[in-house]
Each structure stands twice: as structure tokens, then as C-alpha cells.
Amino acid sequence: MTIEWFVRIVSEYWPMFLRGAGVTLLISITGTIIGSLIGLGIGVIRTVPMPERRGKRSLLKVIHVILSIYIEFFRGTPMIVQAMVIYYGSALAFGIDMDRIFAAILIVSINTGAYMSEIVRGGIVSIDKGQFEAAHAIGMNHVQTMWNVVLPQVIRNILPPTGNEFVINIKDTSVLNVISVTELYFQTKSIAGNNYRYFESFFVACVIYFIMTFTVTRILRYIERKLEGPDNYVIAGNQMQVDTPEDIQRRKNRS
Amino acid sequence: MEKVIDIQHLRKSFGSHEVLKDINFSVNKGEVVCIIGSSGSGKSTLLRCVNLLETPTGGKIIYNGENILDDNHDIYLYRRKLGMVFQQFNLFNNHNVLNNCVVGQVKVLKRSREEAEKVAMKYLKVVGMDRYVNAKPKHLSGGQKQRVAIARALAMEPDVMLFDEPTSALDPEMVGEVLKVMKELAESGLTMLIVTHEMEFAREVSDRVVFMDKGVIAEEGPPEQIFNHPKEERTREFLKRTLK
Numbered sequence: 001m002t003i004e005w006f007v008r009i010v011s012e013y014w015p016m017f018l019r020g021a022g023v024t025l026l027i028s029i030t031g032t033i034i035g036s037l038i039g040l041g042i043g044v045i046r047t048v049p050m051p052e053r054r055g056k057r058s059l060l061k062v063i064h065v066i067l068s069i070y071i072e073f074f075r076g077t078p079m080i081v082q083a084m085v086i087y088y089g090s091a092l093a094f095g096i097d098m099d100r101i102f103a104a105i106l107i108v109s110i111n112t113g114a115y116m117s118e119i120v121r122g123g124i125v126s127i128d129k130g131q132f133e134a135a136h137a138i139g140m141n142h143v144q145t146m147w148n149v150v151l152p153q154v155i156r157n158i159l160p161p162t163g164n165e166f167v168i169n170i171k172d173t174s175v176l177n178v179i180s181v182t183e184l185y186f187q188t189k190s191i192a193g194n195n196y197r198y199f200e201s202f203f204v205a206c207v208i209y210f211i212m213t214f215t216v217t218r219i220l221r222y223i224e225r226k227l228e229g230p231d232n233y234v235i236a237g238n239q240m241q242v243d244t245p246e247d248i249q250r251r252k253n254r255s
Numbered sequence: 256m257e258k259v260i261d262i263q264h265l266r267k268s269f270g271s272h273e274v275l276k277d278i279n280f281s282v283n284k285g286e287v288v289c290i291i292g293s294s295g296s297g298k299s300t301l302l303r304c305v306n307l308l309e310t311p312t313g314g315k316i317i318y319n320g321e322n323i324l325d326d327n328h329d330i331y332l333y334r335r336k337l338g339m340v341f342q343q344f345n346l347f348n349n350h351n352v353l354n355n356c357v358v359g360q361v362k363v364l365k366r367s368r369e370e371a372e373k374v375a376m377k378y379l380k381v382v383g384m385d386r387y388v389n390a391k392p393k394h395l396s397g398g399q400k401q402r403v404a405i406a407r408a409l410a411m412e413p414d415v416m417l418f419d420e421p422t423s424a425l426d427p428e429m430v431g432e433v434l435k436v437m438k439e440l441a442e443s444g445l446t447m448l449i450v451t452h453e454m455e456f457a458r459e460v461s462d463r464v465v466f467m468d469k470g471v472i473a474e475e476g477p478p479e480q481i482f483n484h485p486k487e488e489r490t491r492e493f494l495k496r497t498l499k
């Protein structure tokens with residue numbers, strides 16, 4: 001009976017499932033965070049205004065070309081293949097025996113970085129030009145403008161696509177089983193191999209993956225709402241509310 | 256009189272289109288200069304060239320005896336001496352009212368947060384926005400945003416304030432509150448360079464009016480001359496069109 005098998009698999013193998021889920025979360029969280037930082041850095045570099053001077057200008061152009069190659073390459077090849085190439089390649093070329101978890105985080109990070117840098121660039125481009133001008137007009141340079149004015153707005157705007165990347169990473173870490181990282185898919189394969197109950201084992205994995213992605217999506221939605229801030233504002237020393245037209249509309253609809 | 260900014264033979268082209276042709280004029284300390292002219296006459300471009308938001312194609316901008324268009328001149332150091340107020344307000348959306356006025360002081364002028372807040376409050380009081388310190392720009396009306404933008408520029412304690420059509424994006428009933436603040440500033444002896452379509456305001460507050468047409472300064476003089484006895488045919492025609 002299938003139901004009995006579910007119960008048996010869960011009660012017998014839950015520590016393995018749990019460990020696998022833990023590794024999956026560790027890799028995808030760390031990978032997404034490092035990848036986002038890479039993306040932010042590259043996004044800032046790619047939006048540096050072209051300097052007037054010849055020398056600086058060609059330096060910047062070389063950097064742009066290198067970054068484009070990085071982005072195109074990692075977006076244009078499957079992560080499963082990148083994992084093989086980087087893991088076995090580094091062993092072959094430099095004789096490095098990478099820790100598997102470290103290798104996994106490295107691969108997810110640089111892969112996410114390639115996608116995130118495009119997302120960040122899109123976020124920066126979509127910020128109103130006036131924000132840059134106002135910052136420049138009070139004497140901020142590019143880095144100060146980015147750090148104090150533009151990036152805080154970009155981060156809020158790119159939170160939804162970043163959440164997407166995170167969810168994709170939770171699911172896609174499963175391909176890292178090819179370099180024997182003991183994440184959830186790898187663990188499930190071992191469990192199924194023990195009892196030959198493939199459907200039941202992978203169904204449990206399926207549920208665990210869904211719980212993880214669903215929870216992450218909810219948490220991100222909550223953070224998004226927090227960052228948005230309240231629609232109303234209470235003037236200092238006065239209880240009068242300054243309403244936005246949307247609020248007034250909403251109240252009208254309610255009554 | 257002491258010249259704060261002296262512009263000599265300034266030219267600006269966008270591609271093959273020449274927007275400014277050989278502009279010569281200066282702003283003296285404590286003076287209020289209004290630039291008027293029809294749309295596309297180059298007045299906003301001129302103002303944006305003054306603080307280098309647009310890079311001039313040629314000419315000189317002399318500030319403190321130095322040509323700031325020289326290759327090795329630090330434009331960031333120069334810009335902090337000029338306050339800019341934009342048509343679209345351009346308040347920093349991620350900061351509240353107080354921080355909008357503080358962030359530049361702390362990051363650019365390296366003032367302590369405490370001192371910066373004190374200065375910010377002083378100028379927010381000047382523009383009558385001190386009760387809104389915690390509001391975000393999205394909570395404010397256009398007129399309120401523009402008054403905060405003025406306070407933000409003033410908090411940097413600039414030598415000159417530049418206003419780029421500060422009331423053009425405002426609803427008619429909000430124009431008054433912004434012009435009132437600007438008038439008070441003008442009376443306090445601040446050096447101001449204002450691009451405006453508000454002819455009544457220009458006549459009232461300015462010491463000198465510059466009329467621009469097709470990328471050149473067509474006529475320049477005290478408001479009394481420009482508005483009542485314009486010497487140039489072009490000025491007369493423009494005023495006839497605007498002052499119905």
C-alpha cells in the first residue's frame with residue numbers, strides 16, 4: 001500500500017530528508033545573497049558614466065567587455081554543465097579538490113550573479129534621471145549617488161525578481177547532485193535507492209520543495225510590503241492625516 | 256560689484272543642433288537674475304550648463320577666478336557651491352523630508368549628523384515644512400515637495416541658488432506658496448538665478464532680467480526696462496504673447 005509506504009519513508013528517513021533540505025536551503029540562500037552582491041557591484045560598474053579622458057575611458061571599456069563575457073557565458077550555458085566544468089576542471093587544471101558544498105555555493109553564486117547583474121542594471125536604468133541629477137547637483141559623485149540615493153530605490157524595485165531568483169535557486173540546486181552535493185534531490189535518490197520506492201520518496205521530496213519555495217515567497221512578499229512603508233502620514237504634533245488619492249478612493253469604496 | 260559666476264562665450268550643441276550660441280553674462284553677489292524666453296530658447300540648457308549637468312561645448316565659466324571647465328577642475332567641489340531646484344522637484348524618494356536635507360550635508364560636506372539636522376531644521380522652517388520631517392516625498396503635494404527641494408538646496412549653504420522653472424510642474428493653486436518662499440529668499444539677499452515663466456514674479460523680485468531667444472541673449476536689463484520699455488523687437492513680441 002502506497003500510504004503505508006509514505007508513512008514508513010517519512011518516519012524512517014526524515015533525518016536524511018531534513019539534512020538534504022538544510023543543505024539545499026544553505027546553498028540557495030548563500031548563493032542568492034552572494035549572487036545579488038555580485039549583481040549589485042556589476043550593475044554599478046556598468047552604469048558608470050563614460051569619463052572624458054581617453055585612458056580612463058579605454059579602461060572602462062575593457063572592464064565592460066569582460067563583464068559582458070561573464071554575463072553572456074553564464075546565462076548561456078546550463079548550470080548542470082557549469083557545475084561539471086568548474087568542479088572537475090579545477091581538479092584537473094589546478095589539482096584543487098574543492099569542498100563540495102563550497103563548490104556548490106560558488107557555482108550558484110556566479111550563476112545568480114550573471115542574472116542579477118542584468119536585473120540590477122534594469123533597476124538602475126528605470127530610476128528617474130532626476131534622482132541622479134539632484135544627487136549630482138548637491139555634489140555627490142557616482143558612488144555616493146548610487147549608495148545613498150539610487151541603490152536603496154533599486155533594491156526595493158528589484159525585490160520581486162530577486163525573490164524569483166531565490167525560488168529558482170532552491171529548485172535548481174537539485175542539479176548539483178551531479179557533483180555529489182548532498183542536497184535534497186541527492187538524498188532522495190539515496191533513499192529511493194534503498195527501498196526501491198521511487199514514487200513515494202520523490203513525492204515526499206516534492207512536498208518539501210514546495211513548502212520551502214512557498215514559505216520563501218510569502219516571506220519576501222511580507223518584506224516587500226514593509227519596505228513600501230505606510231500610505232498615510234501623520235504630521236508631527238498633529239493628528240491630521242495626509243491622504244493619498246488612492247486612500248480616499250479606497251475609503252469611499254468601503255462605505 | 257563682485258561677480259560670483261561669469262560666463263564667457265558659452266556654447267552648447269546637441270549633435271549638430273546648436274542650442275546656445277556665444278552666451279556672455281554674469282551674476283553678481285546678492286543679485287536676483289531672472290531668465291525669461293519662450294520654450295526652446297535655451298534658458299534651461301543655460302542653467303544646466305552653469306552647474307555642469309550639461310557639459311558645455313565651448314566657452315568659459317569663471318567661478319572664484321577659476322575656469323571650472325578646465326580639464327583638471329574638481330566639478331564636485333564646484334557643484335556643492337551651487338544649489339539647484341528642479342522643475343520636477345527630484346526629491347530623493349528613498350529618504351524622508353529631513354533626510355533629504357541632511358544626506359548631502361553629511362556625505363558631501365562631511366558635517367556631523369547632529370549639526371546637519373540642525374541646519375536642515377533651520378531651512379525647513381524657512382520654507383514652512385518643519386512639521387513634515389518624517390514624511391516621505393510620496394506623502395507630499397507638489398508645492399510641498401518643491402518647498403522641501405528648496406530647503407534641501409539651501410541646507411548646503413550655496414553661494415548661488417539656481418531655479419529651473421520651479422513652478423512649471425505645479426497646480427495653479429500651489430504656485431503661490433512656492434513663489435512666496437522664493438520672494439522671501441530674494442529679499443534676504445541670497446544670490447539667485449531663476450529660469451521662469453512667471454512674468455509677474457520676474458518683474459517683482461529680479462534686479463535684472465535676461466531675455467533669451469533662439470540660443471542667444473536678446474536683451475538684458477532691469478525689469479523696468481524689459482517689461483515696460485523693451486528695446487528689442489523680439490522682446491516686445493514675446494511679452495505681447497505672454498502678457499495678454
